[in-house]
Amino acid sequence: MQIEAMSLMELAPFAAGLIVTGLVAGVLAGLLGVGGGIVIVPVLYQVFTLLGIDEAVRMHLAVGTSLGTIVLTSIRSVRAHAKKGAVDWDLLKSWAAPILIGVTIGTLVAAYVSGDALTGVFATIALLVAANLAFGKESWRLGTALPGKPVQYSVASVIGALSALMGIGGGTFAVSFMTLYGRNPREAVATSSGMGVLIAIPAVVGFVWAGWNDPLLPPFSLGYVNLVGMALIAPLSVLAAPWGAAIAHAISHKALIRAFAFFLAVTSVQMFYRLFAG
Template sequence: MNIEAMSLMELAPFAAGLVVTGLVAGVLAGLLGVGGGIVIVPVLYHVFTLLGIDEAVRMHVAVGTSLGTIVLTSVRSVRAHAKKGAVDRPMLRSWALPILLGVAVGTLIAAYVSGDALTGVFASIALLVAANLAFGKESWRLGSQLPGRPVQYSVAGVIGALSALMGIGGGTFAVSFMTLYGKNPREAVATSSGLGVLIAVPAVVGFMWAGWNDPLLPPFSFGYVNLIGIALIAPLSVLAAPWGAAIAHAISHKALIRAFALFLALTSLQMFYRLFG
């Protein structure tokens, strides 16, 4: 745990950076219909870089703090979807154990790899996500129904592990998998919001444990989870999401998706440059 006294002058820039993160993440979520860590982690990474957070823990804290915000937003989201009857509860129950096992594996890996390795994982997968957003088509299908349980459970485990490593709620992977096999997109999104809870809660506990007493952590951090970040980012992203949604109605959705793909690609390339440049 790293909770230390700070002067107002020291704390203000850190808090301001997190306020910006929450607002930017919310606007992007409203604009693009995406949310969670795929937005928050890269924004936090940039903010932490500007604030001078040590590179050894920068990505770990970005991922852990993102997961902390996902706990709050996923609970709110899945409850809203459940009220409309859109959540596939049997699927959620059947995926629970492999998801949790995957999260455990991903969290253990994150606990022992370097900040550079964690950054490389995010950068690599973010580049693939960006390519899918830019060039993928909604009409693409691998089948008309989901494959058998062994394949589903294997995919769920991989989703759990990668989501824990990247600080995301799993929707980026799960929605793509479900819709490729013909599942209704609205039901896929609703069910994925439930996966966010299954992923984020144990992952947050793991990231707290992994970074406990690390001397390089920013103030008010429980392990790799920053409390100020959670307190500011989660409510501000919810507040700002309608602003992005309002803008979205005035701009081409396809252009917005491609703009976000460009943002992810540039973030990924910048991360690679920091690693290898």
């Protein structure tokens, strides 16, 4: 598919939206350990809709492009947290293999499901995450230490699979899991930023493979990874990630969490509406 040429007046709002998306995603990557993808995916989905990209590949392209930006953002974010000594490297190493298994499964599923199915997965999980962020209590605990290795590895695999399907860095799930078992929230955020690297790199390879030579893709796409979107979002995300990391170590961000939950809820409802109204 070829996108019709657009005037500067038409293109400017899209470029501006991607610039803002990159900055917000970078700050959130450092602040919440979410890798930014849970912001990038819905925004890219809307931008690709306005650009007229076929709905059969629209969500796949948003997820794959998001994962491409997360590679750079997560590397910058984990380095910023590591300087503060907050990353649990032993945990990251022990989770690497199960995360990779989960990512492989998630990518294979994404390669063969429809765009509507992928959108439904994102909308459903985003709504659940929003409810947890809005109504969950920091005091909630399932234990004072992480469970045994079999449980940890199972959870890591699920995190990898869901993250690949949603185009996110895994922090959304990993932070909740670790804090429920007594981990310090800042350490959980720092460690989860490293998981974004483990998830995004193999997932990007999978999405490039899955979308290779798809005739519905727009120009400058490498499989389901759009290089234009990456070029606009990734540098700004990398620039902004340390800002979020600095904020995470300086202030309480409860109000921001609630605002982010509201954003996710609205995004989820919009996606459901588009699914069922279309």
